[in-house]
Amino acid sequence: MSLTQLIKNTLHEGEIFRKRVIIAWLMMLLLLLVIVVRLFFLQVINYEYYKTKSNNIRITILSIPPTRGLIFDRNGVLIADNRVSFSLEVIPERVENIDLMIEKLTKIITISESERANFKEQLKHSRPFESIPLRYLLTEDAFKSIPLRYRLTEDEVARFSVKKHRFQGVELKSHLSRYYPLGATGVHAIGYVGRISEKDLKFMDESNEINKSNYKGSKYIGKVGLEAYYETELHGKTGIKKVETDVRGKIVWVLDRTDSVPGKNLYLNIDIDLQKYIEDLLGEERAAVVAIEPESGNVLALVSMPNYDPNLFVNGIDAKTYYELRDSPDRPLINRAIRGQYPPGSTVKPFVGLAGLEYGVRAPHQATWCPGFFRLKGKRHRYRDWKRGGHGSMDLHTAIEQSCDVYFYELAYDLGIDRLHSFMTRFGFGKKTGIDIPGEKGGLMPSREWKQRRHGVVWYPGETVITGIGQGFMLATPLQLAVATATLSNRGQLKQPHIVFAIDDAILNEKAIVTPTQKSTIILKHKNYWEHAIGGMKAVVHGRRGSILQGQRYDPNNIPKEHRDHAWFIAFAPLDIPRIAVSVIVENGGDGSKTAAPIAKKVMDYYLLKRAPLVSADDDNQ
Structure with a gap:
């Protein structure tokens, strides 16, 4: 090959190399531009959309309330029991018009005036920036759901379940509720439990015997009688679970769990x-x-x-x-x-x-x-x-x-x-x-x-x-x-x-x-x-x-x-x-x-x- 041809080939190859470099740079610039544009859309144009979507999956710590201990007489007769009970609960943030929602609910489920009044009272106390101090909000669910009606019958559960899709923000929840199978018999000795009130929370703040943190997720506390005197023994120990939830609060994954410890049973001298x-x-x-x-x-x-x-x-x-x-x-x-x-x-x-x-x-x-x-x-x-x-x-x-x-x-x-x-x-x-x-x-x-x-x-x-x-x-x-x-x-x-x-x-x-x-x-x-x-x-x-x-x-x-x-x-x-x-x-x-x-x-x-x-x-x- 002559010297002239060799020089021409070298120049040609150099030109090809330069073109390739330019093309590579252009591709890199184009890729960078795509990334910048994409980031712009993500961070600016679609910020609200992706912010909402990112909130759809959250990690939440939930309390697992313990099962309350049972009470038996001296011969083993069950006096105080726990039974599965269904309640209708409302998530206020998910309901546009609460009064209208309640009116619609009353067409399929009976809701008394006292139940409405109790719900409205709890609704006031569930607002984090109103008069009730944050330290009185006992559970993680305080902002999520408020009970409207307790102890639904099987017929009421069925009627609501069929029309549940019409009531956004209204949930049917099951939980263990205290039940006294003998009714009034022995009530002045046994006593009863009731829903935890603001008065109870204040008492917990001042008490050295009851640990308030042990009542996260709990609904009930002993009010009178043995149920109150032996509250610490009967209540048990609250557990926790770490979960992922979607925007509706529905659990999609349990990450970690510590089970609750059930309360102790009481055996009485009473016949x-x-x-x-x-x-x-x-x-x-x-x-x-x-x-x-x-x-x-x-x-x-x-x-x-x-x-x-x-x-x-x-x-x-x-x-x-x-x-x-x-x-x-x-x-x-x-x-x-x-x-x-x-x-x-x-x-x-x-x-x-x-x-x-x-x-x-x-x-x-x-x-x-x-x-x-x-x-x-x-x-x-x-x-x-x-x-x-x-x-x-x-x-x-x-x-x-x-x-x-x-x-x-x-x-x-x-x-x-x-x-x-x-x-x-x-x-x-x-x-x-x-x-x-x-x-x-x-x-x-x-x-x-x-x-x-x-x-x-x-x-x-x-x-x-x-x-x-x-x-x-x-x-x-x-x-x-x-x-x-x-x-x-x-x-x-x-x-x-x-x-x-x-x-x-x-x-x-x-x-x-x-x-x-x-x-x-x-x-x-x-x-x-x-x-x-x-x-x-x-x-x-x-x-x-x-x-x-x-x-x-x-x-x-x-x-x-x-x-x-x-x-x-x-x-x-x-x-x-x-x-x-x-x-x-x-x-x-x-x-x-x-x-x-x-x-x-x-x-x-x-x-x-x-x-x-x-x-x-x-x-x-x-």
Whole structure:
């Protein structure tokens, strides 16, 4: 090849190379331009579109509420259960016109005025920038859905499901809801749960016992009774799950999960059959009965009548029904067994008699004459006995047997209020018993110091006189009298009453038994003093002139019921090895021996014969 041809080929190849470089640069510039244009469209032109689309998939942390523990009676009967319930919930941000939506819903599902009002109230509190502080918004779902209607029937669920596509922003949700299968039976002991309120949230902020973060995603909390007292044990521990959700909030993927820990189950000392038997026995009366196992302090029954259905409160009671319960003259919402404070009347006479023996003011067989009244020296006022003609000669045994007021007027006066107060408080009068349900009242055992502090005046001797028969300022609850009676039957062993027998952890398969607590022991100077008081109680029922066999003090049929005395009776059985101690009060029941005593007898017979067949209810019953 000549030199000239070689030079030409070299120049040609160089030109080709330059063209290729130019083409490559042009392609790179074109590609860069495409990228820039694409980025412009993504970041500027279609910014809103892709911003919305990117929000369609979100990572959300959701709470998994725990399953609440169950409650069983001493025989394994289920008292408090959890059942699947369907609710209709609204996501406000997804609904253009909420009022119009509700109106359309009412054509297929009944929505009451109270349900609408509750929804509107929750709707106000769901707004993050309105008056309610953010710290009171408990769950992640607070901005997502608000319950409009709870406990839909199967028919309502079906009707809504068919037309669900017409209601954007309305969801059908299932969850476990508390259910009390026995209805009103045992409600004053069991209590109930209700929806978590703003008041509950504030309480959580101030409480050292309840962890507010453990209630994220939860709807319910114990309000009264055992449900409230054992809230920490029953509630369980909240779990969490990390999920991806789309724009509708629908979960598309679960990224991580920590399961919740279910609450612990409670096993009670209460015999629900006995409880129901007593409630049926009392019927429409305003009354209370407490039955205790003396040896242990186990509460066998705790009855307050009238009662109410706790299921009404679980998802929010309607205003009309609540006001009817609240304003009823029979006060069904009041737990008379632990909160009813009444003058104990003649039920205190065995205890006052023991005080007389203990302080040496009376000997067991020392006689006192009862002319039908007692009068302080230098005073004209007469403190009348219920038996106008008097009982004649009385010692401690016969005074308890015949319920002689004069004997105890004189004994109380000789003891004085200071010694009387000191001795009676040893049996728990004037003190809370410490039972494991909230709201207990402590009654009142008056003293000089109390009256001076409360009323700013001195104590008068006449007030001591009537305290000897459980009148005047003295007040006691049915529970206190049941505990005092059990202590007497135990010959001084005072046990703290308790309703729960065991707390069962189903996960760990461990059952923690609640150990009975002996609060104190009353030691008398002579052990046989107990037998004198108990012997008098036995004679009340079986003595020839026992007060239970005597005529009524007055004819209650001639007195309006609201003006009649309250009817009290205390008892225990059997005599030697007590298995049950009972206190009964019937408000405005008149004579206790005719109204309350038959109830006490039936309660003890039912328990001893039906629930404890190895023990016979014979003539030793007290």
